[in-house]
Amino acid sequence: MDIKDAxxxxxxxxxxxxxxxxxxxxxxxxxxxxxxxxxxxxxxxxNDLFIVLEGSARVNSFSGEKLAELGPGGIVGEISLIDEKxxxxxxxxxxxxxxxxxxxxxLRGLIEAKPEIAAVLFRNLALVLCTRIRAANxxxxxxxxx
Numbered sequence: 001m002d003i004k005d006a007x008x009x010x011x012x013x014x015x016x017x018x019x020x021x022x023x024x025x026x027x028x029x030x031x032x033x034x035x036x037x038x039x040x041x042x043x044x045x046x047n048d049l050f051i052v053l054e055g056s057a058r059v060n061s062f063s064g065e066k067l068a069e070l071g072p073g074g075i076v077g078e079i080s081l082i083d084e085k086x087x088x089x090x091x092x093x094x095x096x097x098x099x100x101x102x103x104x105x106x107l108r109g110l111i112e113a114k115p116e117i118a119a120v121l122f123r124n125l126a127l128v129l130c131t132r133i134r135a136a137n138x139x140x141x142x143x144x145x146x
Contacts, residue, residue, distance in 0.1 A: 013120070057070050
């Protein structure tokens with residue numbers, strides 16, 4: 001699967017023009033991870049974004065508790081991409097995992113040069129984060145009612 005095909009079907013880039021998809025694909029690369037490899041380490045300052053293509057990635061809290069597991073299409077690294085702060089969790093591969101890496105520095109350059117990409121990307125990121133906040137609220141509500 002080529003990078004352009006991989007990213008064009010992801011909800012993060014939904015509604016992006018063909019030119020925008022080509023621009024994002026041009027700065028992206030495919031990376032492979034073995035089971036247990038660290039994709040993102042909590043507190044690191046790297047702000048790259050990853051889209052899981054094959055396999056899955058487990059998001060762990062500082063204490064090692066599983067917060068989420070993301071399969072194909074899942075996005076990791078979006079929080080640090082947005083706020084440019086250190087990573088908020090550790091993400092490890094579960095078995096062999098393939099992902100698209102979108103480097104934050106190049107993506108920021110692309111966003112500054114092409115505002116239409118920024119508009120689509122940040123709208124879609126906002127939708128992802130809203131979904132995650134709603135899920136967290138449900139979990140928190142369930143935990144506090146016990």
